[in-house]
Amino acid sequence: MNGSLYERLGGKDAITAVIDDFVARCAADTRINAKFIRTDIPRLKTNLVDQVCQATGGPCTYTGRDMRTTHDGMAVTAGEFDALVENLVATLDRFNVGDAEKSELLGALAPLRADIVEVESGETGTQLPDAYRNAPATAATAALN
Numbered sequence: 712m713n714g715s716l717y718e719r720l721g722g723k724d725a726i727t728a729v730i731d732d733f734v735a736r737c738a739a740d741t742r743i744n745a746k747f748i749r750t751d752i753p754r755l756k757t758n759l760v761d762q763v764c765q766a767t768g769g770p771c772t773y774t775g776r777d778m779r780t781t782h783d784g785m786a787v788t789a790g791e792f793d794a795l796v797e798n799l800v801a802t803l804d805r806f807n808v809g810d811a812e813k814s815e816l817l818g819a820l821a822p823l824r825a826d827i828v829e830v831e832s833g834e835t836g837t838q839l840p841d842a843y844r845n846a847p848a849t850a851a852t853a854a855l856n
């Protein structure tokens with residue numbers, strides 16, 4: 712098929728709509744939403760749109776932190792990672808994203824798992840560790856917020 716994955720997904724507006732739906736699903740999902748209690752959601756959405764836009768060949772620059780630094784200390788489990796991917800698939804299905812585009816996008820995200828999952832367990836709904844939850848904003852996160 713022709714064109715970048717970015718173009719085939721429908722460009723920035725389509726990606727923004729996809730991220731809105733995806734984040735709403737994650738926020739409502741008790742398997743993972745405890746991890747987001749201290750998160751600035753609008754900022755997260757902007758970063759996700761930029762990340763997906765850039766990774767799929769679009770004209771965006773992701774300015775957020777790298778995946779290992781971002782998720783360090785959250786104690787994200789394998790089960791929680793899978794739950795998040797499940798929500799993304801549900802969103803892509805709702806937007807009728809084709810199978811080829813879907814697997815290309817999921818394929819691009821798969822290598823990030825190693826930087827995000829800290830606990831190899833199927834458990835879901837785990838709390839943020841206190842050390843993460845109570846950590847004062849670092850210079851890096853304060854500047855981003």
Ligand code: HEM
Nearest residue numbers: 743746747749750751758762775776781787791792795820
């Ligand atoms: C392929 C999977 C994932 C991708 C691509 C991804 C991507 C991102 C990005 C781009 C950010 C913003 C970076 C920044 O703040 O500078 C972020 C933040 C965050 N992610 Fe993920 N993420 C993934 C999986 C997960 C999972 C499985 C969880 C937990 C269940 C999670 C929890 C969070 C939280 C809580 C934040 C906000 C951090 C903060 O408030 O400072 N992520 N993620």
